[in-house]
Amino acid sequence: MSVIKKLAILSAAFGLLATSAGTASAQKKYDPGASDTEIKIGNIMPYSGPASAYGVIGRTEAAYFKKINEAGGVNGRKINFVSYDDAYSPPKTVEQARKLVESDEVLFIFNSLGTPPNTAIQKYMNSKKVPQLFVATGATKWNDPQNFPWTMGWQPSYQSETQIYAKYILKSHPNAKIAVLYQNDDYGKDYLKGLKDGLGAKASSMIVAEESYETSEPTIDSHMVKLKATGADIFINITTPKFAAQAIKKNAEIGWKPLHFLNNVSASVGSVLKPAGFENAQDIISAAYLKDASDKQWDNDPGMKEFYAFMAKDFPEGDKLDGGTVVGYGVAQTLVQVLKQCGDNLTRENVMKQAASLKDFRTEVLLPGIKINTGPNDFAPISSLQLMKFKGDKWELFGDVISADVGG
Amino acid sequence: MSAAEEVVTEAPAVEAVPKRAMTLGYGTSLVVLAALILTPLFVKNFVIFQMTMLLIYGLAVLALNILTGGSGQFSLGQSAFYAIGAYTTAILMEHFNVNYALTLPVAGVICFGAGFLFGQPALRLSGIYLALATFALALAMPQLLKLGFLEHWTGGVQGLVVTKPDAPFGLPLSQDMWLYYFTLAVSIGIYIASVNLLRSRSGRALMSIRDNEIAASAMGVNVALYKTLAFGVSAGITGIAGGLGAIAVQFVAPDGYTITLAISLFVGMVVGGVGWLPGSIVGSAFIIFVPNIAEGISKGLSGAVFGVLLFLVIYLVPHGARQVALVAQQLTAKLKRN
Numbered sequence: 011m012s013v014i015k016k017l018a019i020l021s022a023a024f025g026l027l028a029t030s031a032g033t034a035s036a037q038k039k040y041d042p043g044a045s046d047t048e049i050k051i052g053n054i055m056p057y058s059g060p061a062s063a064y065g066v067i068g069r070t071e072a073a074y075f076k077k078i079n080e081a082g083g084v085n086g087r088k089i090n091f092v093s094y095d096d097a098y099s100p101p102k103t104v105e106q107a108r109k110l111v112e113s114d115e116v117l118f119i120f121n122s123l124g125t126p127p128n129t130a131i132q133k134y135m136n137s138k139k140v141p142q143l144f145v146a147t148g149a150t151k152w153n154d155p156q157n158f159p160w161t162m163g164w165q166p167s168y169q170s171e172t173q174i175y176a177k178y179i180l181k182s183h184p185n186a187k188i189a190v191l192y193q194n195d196d197y198g199k200d201y202l203k204g205l206k207d208g209l210g211a212k213a214s215s216m217i218v219a220e221e222s223y224e225t226s227e228p229t230i231d232s233h234m235v236k237l238k239a240t241g242a243d244i245f246i247n248i249t250t251p252k253f254a255a256q257a258i259k260k261n262a263e264i265g266w267k268p269l270h271f272l273n274n275v276s277a278s279v280g281s282v283l284k285p286a287g288f289e290n291a292q293d294i295i296s297a298a299y300l301k302d303a304s305d306k307q308w309d310n311d312p313g314m315k316e317f318y319a320f321m322a323k324d325f326p327e328g329d330k331l332d333g334g335t336v337v338g339y340g341v342a343q344t345l346v347q348v349l350k351q352c353g354d355n356l357t358r359e360n361v362m363k364q365a366a367s368l369k370d371f372r373t374e375v376l377l378p379g380i381k382i383n384t385g386p387n388d389f390a391p392i393s394s395l396q397l398m399k400f401k402g403d404k405w406e407l408f409g410d411v412i413s414a415d416v417g418g
Numbered sequence: 419m420s421a422a423e424e425v426v427t428e429a430p431a432v433e434a435v436p437k438r439a440m441t442l443g444y445g446t447s448l449v450v451l452a453a454l455i456l457t458p459l460f461v462k463n464f465v466i467f468q469m470t471m472l473l474i475y476g477l478a479v480l481a482l483n484i485l486t487g488g489s490g491q492f493s494l495g496q497s498a499f500y501a502i503g504a505y506t507t508a509i510l511m512e513h514f515n516v517n518y519a520l521t522l523p524v525a526g527v528i529c530f531g532a533g534f535l536f537g538q539p540a541l542r543l544s545g546i547y548l549a550l551a552t553f554a555l556a557l558a559m560p561q562l563l564k565l566g567f568l569e570h571w572t573g574g575v576q577g578l579v580v581t582k583p584d585a586p587f588g589l590p591l592s593q594d595m596w597l598y599y600f601t602l603a604v605s606i607g608i609y610i611a612s613v614n615l616l617r618s619r620s621g622r623a624l625m626s627i628r629d630n631e632i633a634a635s636a637m638g639v640n641v642a643l644y645k646t647l648a649f650g651v652s653a654g655i656t657g658i659a660g661g662l663g664a665i666a667v668q669f670v671a672p673d674g675y676t677i678t679l680a681i682s683l684f685v686g687m688v689v690g691g692v693g694w695l696p697g698s699i700v701g702s703a704f705i706i707f708v709p710n711i712a713e714g715i716s717k718g719l720s721g722a723v724f725g726v727l728l729f730l731v732i733y734l735v736p737h738g739a740r741q742v743a744l745v746a747q748q749l750t751a752k753l754k755r756n
Contacts, residue, residue: 057713058721059678069718095713095720100577100674101667105471105706112464126577130669133579194564196575224561 037354043117044356049349050090051075052110054122059097064123066328067146068093070338071121073325084349087356092116098123100130107131111140118143118361121164121341125149125196128161136160141362143348144341144391149200153390155366160358162365162389164341168197168273169204170414171297172246174395175271176208177412178295179216179244183269187218189242191233191257193249194222201248201273208414218242223253231260238266246271251282258286258294270294274395279404280304280331288403297395297412298405299380300340304331305404313374336375343373344382344391379411442696442743450696454602463594467666468706470598473605474663476702479686480612480695481655487693488616489648490628492545495536495552496683498559499529499653501675503660505563508578508670509571518583518665522604525661526654533653537646556680560672577671580664601662608655612695615651624648689731691740700739704731 043050055068075089083089092114096103103122110116118141122128125147135142136158144164145152148171152163179186190205192198202220206213219240221233230253237245238261245268247257254276261270270293276282277296281304301308308314317339321330328335349356351364368391371382382391394413398405442450454473458466482496503525510516510524536555543551563572572578585596615621623644626634635641664670682705690701712723735741 057717060676093717095709095717097678097709098673099676099678100669100671101471101663104667104669105468108464108467112462126575126671126673129577129579130667130671130674133668194575199575226561 039355039357039360041117041357041359042115044087047087048090049084049087049356050092050114050116051345052107052114052116052119053091053093054096054103054106054110054119054127055093056098056123056127057095059099061098061124064146064334065095066332066334067121067123067338067341070325070328070335071342073328074320074339074342077320077324078346084346085353089349096127098127100126103127103130104134107134111135111138116140117356118358120144120345121146121338123147128152132158132161139358141358141365143361143365144345146337146341149196150204153388155387155389160362162362162384162391164344164391165337166274166299166392166395167204167390168200169207170390170393171274171395172201172204172248173208173414174297174397174412175246175295176205177414178397178409180209180212183244184212186216186244186269187240187242188216188244188246189219189221189237189240189268190217190246191221191223191230191237191249193253194224197275198222198248205246223249225250230256234260234266235264238264242268244269244271246273247276248273249276251276251278255282255286258283258290262287262290272296274298277398277405278302278304278331278333281333283400284403288400291400292402294400295397296400296405297397298407299377299392299395300333300336301375301377302333302405303336307404311374317375340373340375343375344368344371347371377407377411447696451606455599458595458598463592466592466594466598470594470601470666471663472699472702472706473598473601474659474666474702475683475686475705476699477605477608477659477662478656478683479690479701479705480609480698481652481659482683482687483690483693483695483698484612484616484655485648485652486687487695488621488628489624489645491540491645491648492549493552493649493652494549494677494680494684495555496652496656497675497677497680498552498555499533499656500660500663500679500683501559501563501670501672502532503529503657504664504670504675505572505578505660506657507661507664508580511580511665512578513571519600522658522661525657529657529660530650530654532657534646534650536653537649540649541642541645553677553680556677560676563672563675573671575672577669577674580668580670582665582668597666601666604658604662608658609695612655616695620644620647685728689728689738691738691743694738694740694743696743697739 053068053071055065056062057065057068072091072093075091078084079088092110094106094110096106107119110119119135120143122142123146128145128147132142139160142161144162148165148168150167150169152161153167190202192202209216219237219242221237223230223233234257247254247270249257254272272294274297277298279302283291301311301314303314317336318330320339321328321335347368348361348365352360366384366386366389368382368384377396379396380392380394384391394411396407396411397409398407458469478496478500482493485491485493506525506528507521510521511518540548540551564575582593582597584593585591589596623634623639626637626639627641627644631641686701686705689704690697708727709720709724712727713720715723
């Protein structure tokens with residue numbers, strides 16, 4: 011064998027080695043938290059403290075991932091879901107986020123809850139280039155891929171919801187006088203801003219009263235009396251469940267019958283409308299993107315049947331009528347879809363890339379016709395809602411699915 | 419109770435102001451200091467961050483300790499002063515581009531003023547009534563921070579994001595490590611000043627008020643002045659801790675400074691030992707790490723587990739870390755004699 015021939019064989023062998031190594035690395039790429047057998051995901055929830063009612067979202071997700079793992083995991087990898095408590099206190103959120111990223115070395119943080127806690131870690135997550143994926147808050151600012159390419163929301167933003175109401179009001183009641191009751195915090199103010207933006211130049215003339223309340227107030231009765239006195243014929247009710255039920259009841263008591271818009275946060279049949287009394291809640295308008303587990307019309311819906319089966323088998327201690335379980339189930343399904351799309355390329359960059367390339371994805375707890383779409387410049391997975399009117403003991407959807415994309 | 423009393427009375431009280439009752443011996447102090455200086459060199463940035471928070475909450479507990487352990491006044495309103503300090507620093511840094519180190523004295527002075535003023539009406543109250551008045555302050559603070567006309571400065575419910583400072587002079591330190599040593603330097607300074615304050619004439623005046631107000635005024639101590647001063651100093655130190663906290667967490671929002679924080683600080687003080695300044699850091703460790711341990715034991719019942727652990731501490735060592743330290747000291751003394 012000549013030297014040249016030997017060299018040729020050698021170089022060919024090296025070439026082969028190089029290409030095989032190349033394909034191997036193209037097939038499997040990992041960042042911290044991912045391996046052949048496991049994907050480690052971080053999560054931060056208020057299991058204790060003032061917002062502990064939302065902790066059920068985290069527990070639903072844990073149950074769902076357990077179910078996925080029992081069925082073999084995602085692409086052969088088990089999901090290791092590490093969920094910590096921050097008690098809804100931003101300094102604690104920072105501590106837990108740093109623990110997840112630097113000590114537990116998770117691939118990304120998923121569905122951390124609350125606007126102040128997420129605001130506290132947003133800068134940190136983006137400077138570390140660790141995804142802060144599908145945050146559990148409706149603030150509008152999460153859809154800002156230019157400045158925060160590692161942060162993405164999930165649910166429709168609060169602003170897009172009131173913009174949809176505004177569109178409807180301008181079309182069907184252009185000369186209405188509007189009274190607004192809102193909770194004095196980020197959530198209430200975001201809703202109010204959406205309404206004003208949606209009404210545009212007519213906002214100042216149409217809105218005749220803005221009342222705010224604190225969550226520490228035992229009742230909002232006095233606000234309702236005040237709003238009635240303004241003579242408004244449209245009432246926009248931006249309140250959380252307990253106060254929403256109070257407002258509906260008080261309206262009936264004092265005989266104020268405006269066109270009543272109730273925000274989606276409190277559209278639950280089981281926890282708001284039933285306690286308030288169905289007879290008091292007739293013709294209230296709201297908007298939704300998820301199916302309501304306490305609404306009878308979904309009892310035979312295949313998607314919801316799957317959800318009920320999951321609740322019965324994998325999360326029996328959870329309450330299926332609690333809106334949080336439906337949210338947790340839906341967002342966990344969306345994440346599983348993203349991880350499926352990632353294949354064997356489990357880098358943080360690819361997780362964001364795949365999360366930003368969801369095309370017409372549906373989890374079956376979404377209302378018919380609502381789809382999840384994202385893109386490099388669209389970090390708002392769910393941006394459409396459908397209007398609905400309360401008739402008898404259930405919501406009746408009406409009109410088309412309306413989309414309102416709002417940038418951060 | 420009797421066991422605890424024995425432990426305390428066994429301590430030899432030779433000096434008029436027993437130094438040992440407030441501080442550690444020189445040897446122990448140096449060991450603790452060396453540990454605080456060297457540990458960050460060997461641990462992850464996340465642990466350094468936790469240690470920074472440990473020092474910061476330690477300062478806030480120390481401040482409460484001066485007030486309660488020194489002058490015998492209760493406060494459940496420390497979170498309000500902590501919030502004022504945090505917001506002062508955040509607003510100065512983000513709206514006025516003031517250097518972070520310079521914002522701390524400002525936060526301290528503003529909080530000193532706030533505490534001194536609050537101390538005036540508080541003079542008429544004592545014991546549980548004072549605790550309730552300060553409790554009201556802590557309850558009101560998060561809502562005051564959300565007020566519409568302050569929103570331009572405070573960022574309202576959205577809070578303010580604070581930029582973390584880099585190490586100066588091109589020192590090869592990470593941001594976390596630099597901030598830790600910076601906090602450590604501030605903490606040591608405040609600790610030494612506090613010890614000296616309590617050992618001074620003013621400190622003795624404070625303690626005499628704590629022990630017997632009538633006797634103190636009979637001896638010529640200006641009770642009103644010293645009580646309000648204690649409030650002012652305590653609030654000032656809490657404010658500096660708040661400012662450091664804002665820099666370390668890089669974010670201030672009303673939700674971070676609720677009554678829960680005030681109660682945590684109170685728990686920290688009791689666990690560390692009322693009136694024993696080195697206990698502050700033990701108390702701070704308790705309020706930072708024990709909730710994490712509780713969560714590790716049970717997620718759904720973390721609050722209950724924390725309660726049980728706290729109960730055990732109070733039941734077994736009612737004088738907190740101070741009692742443990744005294745027992746340890748007596749044991750080593752016995753060993754030396756043998």
